[in-house]
Amino acid sequence: MKLFQCQCCGQVLHFENTTCLRCGRTVGYLPDQDRMAAVEPDGPHWLMVPGQGAAGDGTLWRFCHNWELSACNWMVAPAPDGSEAPAYCAACRHNHLVPDLSAPENHARWQKIEGAKRRLIYTLRNLGLLMPVAGDGHPEPLVFDFLADDPGSVQRVLTGHADGVVTIALTEADDAARAQVKERLGEAYRTLLGHFRHEVGHYYWDILVRDGGALQGFRAMFGDETADYAASLSRHYADGPPPGWAASYVSSYATMHPWEDWAETWAHYLHMIDTLETAGALGMRIDPGVDTGELSAAIDFSPYRMVKLRQLIDAWMPLTVALNVLNRSMGQADGYPFVLPQAVQDKLGFVHDLVQGQRR
Structure with missing residues (x-):
C-alpha cells in the first residue's frame, strides 16, 4: 500500500484515514484516481478542496453509503451520463450479505472486515484483475457474504x-476467537486480510485457470485438482502434512489439496505485492552491511508494474528477514513465519505469469 498526501496541507495520509490529522479536513479515497483527497460538503455532495496549486475539479462526489456506518472511506462520482452517483463504492458493490448491524458487536466486527476487504480490492484493482459485480452479465461475479x-x-x-x-x-474479526482457532489448528498465520487473499484465490482459480485455459500448466505445477476434496480434507486433519512438506509448499495447509496449494500461493503473492509497495513508499532499503550481500535490497520499484518475479523475490526475501527481526525486537512473533524454497518460488512464478498475462 502506498502513502498518500493531503492536497491542502501536505500531511501524509494513510489508506484508512477519514480525517487529515493536520488540517482536520474530511478525506476520502478516490478509487478511479487512486488517491486520497480532502473534501468539503456541498449540500448532499462533497467537493474536492483546492490546494497545493491545484484547483478542485468540480465533481460532485458522494461518500459510499457505508461511510455513514463508519465502515468505508471510498467515494463515488456521478455516472458518465451525469446521473446520480451510485449508493455504494467500487469495493462495497461486491457485498451481498452483511450481518445484523443493529447488534453493536456485529457492527464493530463488520467494520474490521470492511477494512480488510478494501485493502484486498485495492490490490486487485491495481493488478488489473477482472472484478465483475452482480448484475453486469458476468456468469460468476465476485460476491462477498459476511455472516x-x-x-x-x-x-x-x-x-x-x-x-x-x-x-x-x-x-x-474477533481477535481472541481467531487466536484460539490459530492455536488449535497449529497455524503459523491467521488474519482477516489473509482470509480474504486466500479465498479470493479460489475465485481467481476459476477465472484464470479453469476458464483461462491454464489447467494443463496448473496440474503440472500444483497437481490434479480432480482429487476428492472431502477425502483430502479429512486426511489432512487426521494425519497432518506429509513429512518434508516444507520443501515444496508454502504452508502445511497447502499440502491438503491442489486447490488449497494454489490459494495459499495466491495469498502469499498478494502479501508480497502489497508489502513491497508499502516498503517502497517508505523508502526502505535493507542493507545491514553483510559482506555476502544476502540481506541487501533497494525497494525502488512498483510491484504493480510489469516486473519479473525475480525482482520481487530478491526484494521480498531480505524484507521479510528485516520484518521478522524487528518484530522480535518488540517481543512479537515473526510477522512472516514462512520460507520460500525454490518449488514455492516456481509456483509463485506461475501465479505471477497468469496475473501479468491477463494485463497485456
Missing part, C-alpha cells in the same frame, strides 16, 4: 468460497 453465527444453532459459519461467493465468518 454471523446463529446463536440458536450449533452450526457455525465457515469461511470459504463457492461459485464466486466468498464467505467470511464474522467471528474471524
Whole structure:
C-alpha cells in the first residue's frame, strides 16, 4: 500500500484515514484516481478542496453509503451520463450479505472486515484483475457474504468460497476467537486480510485457470485438482502434512489439496505485492552491511508494474528477514513465519505469469 498526501496541507495520509490529522479536513479515497483527497460538503455532495496549486475539479462526489456506518472511506462520482452517483463504492458493490448491524458487536466486527476487504480490492484493482459485480452479465461475479453465527444453532459459519461467493465468518474479526482457532489448528498465520487473499484465490482459480485455459500448466505445477476434496480434507486433519512438506509448499495447509496449494500461493503473492509497495513508499532499503550481500535490497520499484518475479523475490526475501527481526525486537512473533524454497518460488512464478498475462 502506498502513502498518500493531503492536497491542502501536505500531511501524509494513510489508506484508512477519514480525517487529515493536520488540517482536520474530511478525506476520502478516490478509487478511479487512486488517491486520497480532502473534501468539503456541498449540500448532499462533497467537493474536492483546492490546494497545493491545484484547483478542485468540480465533481460532485458522494461518500459510499457505508461511510455513514463508519465502515468505508471510498467515494463515488456521478455516472458518465451525469446521473446520480451510485449508493455504494467500487469495493462495497461486491457485498451481498452483511450481518445484523443493529447488534453493536456485529457492527464493530463488520467494520474490521470492511477494512480488510478494501485493502484486498485495492490490490486487485491495481493488478488489473477482472472484478465483475452482480448484475453486469458476468456468469460468476465476485460476491462477498459476511455472516454471523446463529446463536440458536450449533452450526457455525465457515469461511470459504463457492461459485464466486466468498464467505467470511464474522467471528474471524474477533481477535481472541481467531487466536484460539490459530492455536488449535497449529497455524503459523491467521488474519482477516489473509482470509480474504486466500479465498479470493479460489475465485481467481476459476477465472484464470479453469476458464483461462491454464489447467494443463496448473496440474503440472500444483497437481490434479480432480482429487476428492472431502477425502483430502479429512486426511489432512487426521494425519497432518506429509513429512518434508516444507520443501515444496508454502504452508502445511497447502499440502491438503491442489486447490488449497494454489490459494495459499495466491495469498502469499498478494502479501508480497502489497508489502513491497508499502516498503517502497517508505523508502526502505535493507542493507545491514553483510559482506555476502544476502540481506541487501533497494525497494525502488512498483510491484504493480510489469516486473519479473525475480525482482520481487530478491526484494521480498531480505524484507521479510528485516520484518521478522524487528518484530522480535518488540517481543512479537515473526510477522512472516514462512520460507520460500525454490518449488514455492516456481509456483509463485506461475501465479505471477497468469496475473501479468491477463494485463497485456
